[in-house]
Every structure is written in C-alpha cells, then in structure tokens.
Amino acid sequence: MSAEAAILVIEDDPILGPALVQRLRLEGFAPRLAADGATALKVLAQHPPSAIVSDIRLPDISGEAVFTHTLDMIGLVPTFFITAFGDISQAIRLVKAGAKDYLVKPVDVDALVAQLRESCADAGAVEGNSLGQAPAMRAAEDVLRRVAPLDLPVLLLGETGSGKEVAARFLHRASARPDSAFVAVNCAAIPHELVESTLFGHERGAFTGAVARRDGLLEQAGDGILFLDEIGELPLELQPKLLRVIQEGRYLPVGATTEKRFTGRLVCATHSDLKAAIREGGFREDLYYRINVVEVTMPPLRARAEDIAPLAEMFLRQAVARFRTPPRLLSAAALAALRSYDWPGNVRELRNRIERAAALCDGEAIGVADIFPEDGLSPERPSPERASPGRQAPPAAEAGLDESVDLAVRARIEAALREAGGNKSEAARILKVSRTTLWKKIRQLDIDTGPAR
Structure with missing residues (x-):
C-alpha cells in the first residue's frame, strides 16, 4: 500500500x-x-x-x-x-x-x-504509485518525484491525450501536501470574457451578470495545486496578471479593491509550441520562463508499448463497472492490435476505443473489430485516421481515388472531433484549418457531429 x-x-x-x-x-x-x-x-x-x-x-x-x-x-x-x-x-x-x-x-x-x-x-x-512501466514514462515519473516536495512551477508538455493531467495529479499525490486541493481547468474551454473572473474571482456587481461574489480558481486551490491545461490559450491581456501571481503571490479579483494571496502551486500544461507563440507575439516570454522552471515532457502512447495492455485492461474494468455490462476480456488478437496501432489520440483515444468496445461488444471476448471498426483497418497497417503526412494509408481495394480521399478526410475529422470532445473550434485547431473550412467539410461529407458546440 x-x-x-x-x-x-x-x-x-x-x-x-x-x-x-x-x-x-x-x-x-x-x-x-x-x-x-x-x-x-x-x-x-x-x-x-x-x-x-x-x-x-x-x-x-x-x-x-x-x-x-x-x-x-x-x-x-x-x-x-x-x-x-x-x-x-x-x-x-x-x-x-x-x-x-x-x-x-x-x-x-x-x-x-x-x-x-x-x-x-x-x-x-x-x-x-506509478505512471507506467515504459522507460520514457519512468524517466518522466522520476523527475516528477524529485520536484514533488518543492514548490516550483512545473510545465508539462506532450501531445493531446498523453496524460498531462494524470501527471499533474501524480505530482500532487507525491507532494508534501497531498491532502490539499487539486483544481484543474482547461484554459481553451473557458469563454474569453469569463477567463479573468474564473481564475481570479469577482465581487458582486463587478460586471453585468455578477449577481453574487465568486471565488476564483486561485482561491479554491488554497495551498494545493492549480493545474492550468492548455496554458497557451490564456488571453494575452491576462498573462501579466498571472505572471504577478507567480512572482509576488498576489492577485486582485475583478471589481475588488483588496488584493488576495495565492499560497498554492502552479502547474501548467500545453501541447502547443510556446516558443513559436512567443515569436508570433501570442505568449509572453517572461511568463514562459516563470512557468517553465521545471519542464517535463509526457511521452506519446506509441512510445510506451509496455503500458498499452495494462492501461487497456484497466479501462476495460472501469467501463464494465460503469456501463454495468457482463464481464469482458480482451482477446489475444485485440491485444496484439492495440500494441501495433500508433495511437494518434494517445491515452484518451485508447480509453474511448475500449469504452466503445465494452459497450457494444456482443460476446464476452473483445476482438479487433470491436476496437477498430473502421473500414479497411487491419492490425498490420495504419487506418486512414492514423495516417501521418508522407505515410498515406492504402485505400480499400473497392474504393476509387476520390472516395478514398473522402474516407481519409472523414476519418481524420471524426478522430479530431473525438479528441476535442465534440468541440468544433478545438477540432479545427487540431486539424490546422479554420472553423469555416471544418464546417464545410462536415456538411460536404455529412458527418454526424452530435449536439452543436
């Protein structure tokens, strides 16, 4: 224990x-x-x-x-x-x-x-007690264990879905104050006009709609950890205020006249290139160096082959309990396919695929088709949705060229939407296209996106 x-x-x-x-x-x-x-x-x-x-x-x-x-x-x-x-x-x-x-x-x-x-x-x-068995994850874990007792800002880097929040929670458990609060927020998910009041809080009447005083996330974190995911999405005009929190431990709620103290620890994460954002004027260089006192890169799942089966089995146990389905097990072929897939959506995609298989599988054993139902997928080669630039997945034999392109585009858009949790703005950013372009492709290919977001 x-x-x-x-x-x-x-x-x-x-x-x-x-x-x-x-x-x-x-x-x-x-x-x-x-x-x-x-x-x-x-x-x-x-x-x-x-x-x-x-x-x-x-x-x-x-x-x-x-x-x-x-x-x-x-x-x-x-x-x-x-x-x-x-x-x-x-x-x-x-x-x-x-x-x-x-x-x-x-x-x-x-x-x-x-x-x-x-x-x-x-x-x-x-x-x-452990983030995984793969050497790359062990190395990241070792750094987190060594800095856990020190109240230094930590910046977690890595692809979307690679487990940055899991690492932040691990850091919290290993810290000197594991019983303190852990407060997490995705900066990209907060409406632009509400970011300041969400982080710093506000007084009653500070703005239209502020009918009551509200504690911000800084206050809710207390002497625990405030985890700011996708820190690169923090509005430029608020970055100096966060910098002051780090430097002086002080902040001013919206509409307040008395400053408050922040006694907790700041842990930030991003999958974007903050140095590029600095060059483009979208992120402050002084803030970057203050949040990046300790930098830890989370390896993608494709670099953690030893962890895929244990994670899949854990997610399967959780899914069976959550959905109240009969007991399930992963077939040998399914485990082999899981190991051979390159996981563009990382751990998040693994969880989603296992949960879908657990919910929809007809029998006790989960097979390859339950986890990878996409047309033309085989464990030996990447599907269209995981084809990377310069490594085009071969089309299905019966499909023409135009149809194959549409299938690949559809699969990539669907994968981005899953990765973004249905948020079309986030999916457009992942795909490096405008929201308008994404909407046009969704309509053109008749992609079901669920409730509008």
Missing part, C-alpha cells in the same frame, strides 16, 4: 463516521469524512481517493447514486458499502457494477482495514 493512501468515508452516523476515520488514521491511511452525498461528490472532484467506504442510506442521495457519479467523474474506485439494512438483490447489483464488497453493520473493522490495504496496493500498481 502507498503511504497514507487516501480513503473517503461517506457516513452520516455521528458516532460511526468519526470512529472509522480515527481507526483508519491510526492504521496509516489518510481518511476524509463526508456526512452526505453532496459533500462526498465535492471531495471526489478535488481529492480523488484510493478507496471509498460508503453508507448506503445518506441524508440526501443514496450511496449507490454516489457510486454511479464516481464512475462518471473519475472512473472505478474500490468501494466498500456498509448498511444496517441487508438487501441481497442490492448487494448483488452493486458488486456486479464494480463495488468491492457489501458489509452489514456492525462492521468487522479489522477485516475492512485488511481489504482496504489490499485494494490500495492493487490500485497503486497502475494508477497510484
């Missing part, structure tokens, strides 16, 4: 809850107590635990509902349910959905502690 594995205890009983927390602390865990479901969900968002111990009946929502939300928020976490009202059908349902155990009060705390130790040790093998 990792030192001080975080345990979330969700229990409204004023005697049992604190007693469990005290016992777990004595056993070397780092427990947090939430007396209701709403509080538990807030804790889960900022402090993902290694395991959860939850009552079934809570004052607001059920422990089962919290479990479902947890799957959506952070994936499968080892969860132990406790209740004074044994219900066999409920127990079976929860265990099938991925819960570790269903315990009836009075709880055998010694047995629970033993189960928690085992679960935290298992989880640490892939998700907690």
Whole structure:
C-alpha cells in the first residue's frame, strides 16, 4: 500500500463516521469524512481517493447514486458499502457494477482495514504509485518525484491525450501536501470574457451578470495545486496578471479593491509550441520562463508499448463497472492490435476505443473489430485516421481515388472531433484549418457531429 493512501468515508452516523476515520488514521491511511452525498461528490472532484467506504442510506442521495457519479467523474474506485439494512438483490447489483464488497453493520473493522490495504496496493500498481512501466514514462515519473516536495512551477508538455493531467495529479499525490486541493481547468474551454473572473474571482456587481461574489480558481486551490491545461490559450491581456501571481503571490479579483494571496502551486500544461507563440507575439516570454522552471515532457502512447495492455485492461474494468455490462476480456488478437496501432489520440483515444468496445461488444471476448471498426483497418497497417503526412494509408481495394480521399478526410475529422470532445473550434485547431473550412467539410461529407458546440 502507498503511504497514507487516501480513503473517503461517506457516513452520516455521528458516532460511526468519526470512529472509522480515527481507526483508519491510526492504521496509516489518510481518511476524509463526508456526512452526505453532496459533500462526498465535492471531495471526489478535488481529492480523488484510493478507496471509498460508503453508507448506503445518506441524508440526501443514496450511496449507490454516489457510486454511479464516481464512475462518471473519475472512473472505478474500490468501494466498500456498509448498511444496517441487508438487501441481497442490492448487494448483488452493486458488486456486479464494480463495488468491492457489501458489509452489514456492525462492521468487522479489522477485516475492512485488511481489504482496504489490499485494494490500495492493487490500485497503486497502475494508477497510484506509478505512471507506467515504459522507460520514457519512468524517466518522466522520476523527475516528477524529485520536484514533488518543492514548490516550483512545473510545465508539462506532450501531445493531446498523453496524460498531462494524470501527471499533474501524480505530482500532487507525491507532494508534501497531498491532502490539499487539486483544481484543474482547461484554459481553451473557458469563454474569453469569463477567463479573468474564473481564475481570479469577482465581487458582486463587478460586471453585468455578477449577481453574487465568486471565488476564483486561485482561491479554491488554497495551498494545493492549480493545474492550468492548455496554458497557451490564456488571453494575452491576462498573462501579466498571472505572471504577478507567480512572482509576488498576489492577485486582485475583478471589481475588488483588496488584493488576495495565492499560497498554492502552479502547474501548467500545453501541447502547443510556446516558443513559436512567443515569436508570433501570442505568449509572453517572461511568463514562459516563470512557468517553465521545471519542464517535463509526457511521452506519446506509441512510445510506451509496455503500458498499452495494462492501461487497456484497466479501462476495460472501469467501463464494465460503469456501463454495468457482463464481464469482458480482451482477446489475444485485440491485444496484439492495440500494441501495433500508433495511437494518434494517445491515452484518451485508447480509453474511448475500449469504452466503445465494452459497450457494444456482443460476446464476452473483445476482438479487433470491436476496437477498430473502421473500414479497411487491419492490425498490420495504419487506418486512414492514423495516417501521418508522407505515410498515406492504402485505400480499400473497392474504393476509387476520390472516395478514398473522402474516407481519409472523414476519418481524420471524426478522430479530431473525438479528441476535442465534440468541440468544433478545438477540432479545427487540431486539424490546422479554420472553423469555416471544418464546417464545410462536415456538411460536404455529412458527418454526424452530435449536439452543436
């Protein structure tokens, strides 16, 4: 078990809850107590635990509902349910959905502690104590471990979907304050007019629509970590204000007259070339050197062959629990295909493909076609969507030249949309075309993009 594995205890009983927390602390865990479901969900968002111990009946929502939300928020976490009202059908349902155990009060705390130790040790093998087994990932992990105790700004580089936020959370867990808040935001996802108030907060009446005072992300982070993903998208006019936060630890909320202090740690990430942005006038050079005190590059998944199978199996377990499907396993052919694919969308694409296969697979074994349903794909060669410039994927034998081009363009656009989470502006940026050009191609090829974004 990792030192001080975080345990979330969700229990409204004023005697049992604190007693469990005290016992777990004595056993070397780092427990947090939430007396209701709403509080538990807030804790889960900022402090993902290694395991959860939850009552079934809570004052607001059920422990089962919290479990479902947890799957959506952070994936499968080892969860132990406790209740004074044994219900066999409920127990079976929860265990099938991925819960570790269903315990009836009075709880055998010694047995629970033993189960928690085992679960935290298992989880640490892939998700907690290590970022992966590949040499390139081990090297990145080594740097993160060495700088974790030091309150220095860190800049994480790497392709989209390569695990930069996972690395930032790893840094947080390995830091001197793992129980502090971890607050993450994608700078590219915040509307331009709301970036300043989102980061720095605002006072009531500071602008039209500011009907109440709002704490910014800097304040929410406290003495923990504020993770700014896609820092290159931060508006140029706000960059001097962020620079002042780093240099002086001070900032001024919108509409305020009194400055506040930032005592946390800033971790930034980007997949773009900030040096090129500096040359083009889109990013301040002085800010770049302040956020880049320690630079860590996350290797793409294609450079981490040793990690593909363990990650795929982990994602499969999480997907089975989340979708409540029958048990699934990856066939030998599927594992071979996963290793041979070059993963342009990195870990994010791997998760998406495994989740889709888990949801749509007809049988117990997931095969190559379940993971790679694209026309003409074989494990021995790249599909159109993963063909890189200068390495054109051969078209299907029955397709003409124009049709093959359309198929390749369609696949590339669909891949970019998946990578961008459906955001067309982000997809256009990934494809290095204007949003108008992207829209024209979407209409021309009749691509289903889901709800407009």
